[in-house]
Amino acid sequence: MSTSTNITKRAYLHDAIDKELLAILRADGRASVSKLATMLNISRGTVQNRLDRLVSSGAILGFTVRAHDELETDVVKAMMMIEVVGKSTNQVIQKLRGIPQLTKLHTTNGNWDLVAEIRASDLQEFDRVLSDVRTIDGVLNSETSILLRSV
Structure with a gap:
């Protein structure tokens, strides 16, 4: 990234x-x-x-609060794998950074180019985020898994 x-x-x-x-x-x-x-x-x-x-x-981008998972029972958390067309990765990353529900963005190897961590307040917001990502020019394919619980 x-x-x-x-x-x-x-x-x-x-x-x-x-x-x-x-x-x-x-x-x-x-x-x-x-x-x-x-x-x-x-x-x-x-x-x-x-x-x-x-x-x-720029080494420290900000300070934040990490809440215990038990306090965030109403939050939809997911991992989204994203495939990018050709050399459009930088443009896609810039667009993805504008979506606040994407809390982290990682480059990766293998079949997927990027992995995004998603935190949405409910399923409706989650669905909107998926749609927003999938309509970005340069996003070829994506696969998302909702995180059910931490073990």
């Missing part, structure tokens, strides 16, 4: 501390700067500077 966006980001080389910082934030996106500094054994100012650089470089 292309990482280019309409916003120009500054280049920033990521080191082992940045990678560890990102790993901690993936597990606890609400960790305070003080907690991060203690866990990384660096100063709070250094943590804040690194966070600022990670955000401005």
Whole structure:
């Protein structure tokens, strides 16, 4: 998947501390700067500077809440595999990024070119998302599986 966006980001080389910082934030996106500094054994100012650089470089795209699956019983979750025509992958990706119910988008190998994670509030919205994706110029084929439960 292309990482280019309409916003120009500054280049920033990521080191082992940045990678560890990102790993901690993936597990606890609400960790305070003080907690991060203690866990990384660096100063709070250094943590804040690194966070600022990670955000401005585009390495961190945003901060979000991950709710426990038991709290999201009314959410329709699915995985959609997408086949793209020829060299239109970048154009298709840009269109897919405009659909908010597609929470993640991955390139892949094999029969499918892209895999999209879908979260919809109900089946009607889910059906609309499927239709929206399938009508994008460059989408040749798709297959979707609704996720029933996590095991």
